[in-house]
Amino acid sequence: MYSINCKGKLIDLTTPRVMGIINLTPDSFYDGGKTTTSREILLQAERMLKEGASFLDLGGYSSRPGASDVSQEEELNRVLPALEAILQEFPEAIISIDTFRSEVARQAISIGAALINDISGGMLDPEMINTAGQLKVPYIAMHMRGTPQTMTQNTNYDVLTRDVLTYFSGRIKEANAAGINDLIIDPGFGFSKTRAQSFALLNELELFKELELPILIGISRKSMIYKTLDTTPENALNGTTALHSIALLKGANILRVHDVKEAMECISLISELKRA
Numbered sequence: 001m002y003s004i005n006c007k008g009k010l011i012d013l014t015t016p017r018v019m020g021i022i023n024l025t026p027d028s029f030y031d032g033g034k035t036t037t038s039r040e041i042l043l044q045a046e047r048m049l050k051e052g053a054s055f056l057d058l059g060g061y062s063s064r065p066g067a068s069d070v071s072q073e074e075e076l077n078r079v080l081p082a083l084e085a086i087l088q089e090f091p092e093a094i095i096s097i098d099t100f101r102s103e104v105a106r107q108a109i110s111i112g113a114a115l116i117n118d119i120s121g122g123m124l125d126p127e128m129i130n131t132a133g134q135l136k137v138p139y140i141a142m143h144m145r146g147t148p149q150t151m152t153q154n155t156n157y158d159v160l161t162r163d164v165l166t167y168f169s170g171r172i173k174e175a176n177a178a179g180i181n182d183l184i185i186d187p188g189f190g191f192s193k194t195r196a197q198s199f200a201l202l203n204e205l206e207l208f209k210e211l212e213l214p215i216l217i218g219i220s221r222k223s224m225i226y227k228t229l230d231t232t233p234e235n236a237l238n239g240t241t242a243l244h245s246i247a248l249l250k251g252a253n254i255l256r257v258h259d260v261k262e263a264m265e266c267i268s269l270i271s272e273l274k275r276a
Helices: 038-051 072-089 102-111 128-135 160-178 195-203 205-211 237-249 260-275
Strands: 003-006 009-012 017-023 055-059 095-098 115-118 139-142 183-186 254-257
Touching (some): 017 038, 017 260, 038 260, 072 095, 095 102, 102 115, 128 160, 195 205, 195 237, 237 254, 237 260
Parallel strands (some): 017 055, 017 254, 055 095, 139 183
Antiparallel strands (some): 003 009
């Protein structure tokens, strides 16, 4: 149904894929500070690739609610050495750069990253959409209002799913005008959405198939799970798997996760269910 071109390699998304998260930040909500040395980064990349991740998503800017702002220089210093190290060790790895800054994206792509994952959908850097078009790489546009510092104050919607769909209609027009060939949408669970709103969005996820674009889901160990279960991110894997199953049944094409093995098992089981 869908495929994307990553450095000349077509990735078929008919069977859902897994994107493994490698946070290079000291303050991410779940694994902040765990991957601070080249050895730790390479071990995590190796494990995720062996467990079946099609993509690795590198981020040097924490987007958890209320996270501190980080300079572009600091973000580059975090992501570029890690990107180089992973590609030297695993040259076939398909790496996504998780950034809303066009210059960070440009430098990462020049080194060998294959996709751009932008939490702002181009809204925080006016050059991002055109940059993605010029670089001819797949572009993931997420829905968010405001910034990571202000998004919790931007949760008022007329009709949530309709408003998010309208947002993506605008992103699609801009992406098409900029020459982006492979656009992926991410509804942005937990970003400028309350816990109840995130569940409402997941409940209506199938409506996003009307956009006729691949859908990426990022719910791994998020507060919509661990706060509902009155637990912690560390104990939210079972809840994550439960919601991943629902997302796959409703049409998700890519799962962005901390736990690759469990997500791959989820995909195998749901795929078997659909074949039956």
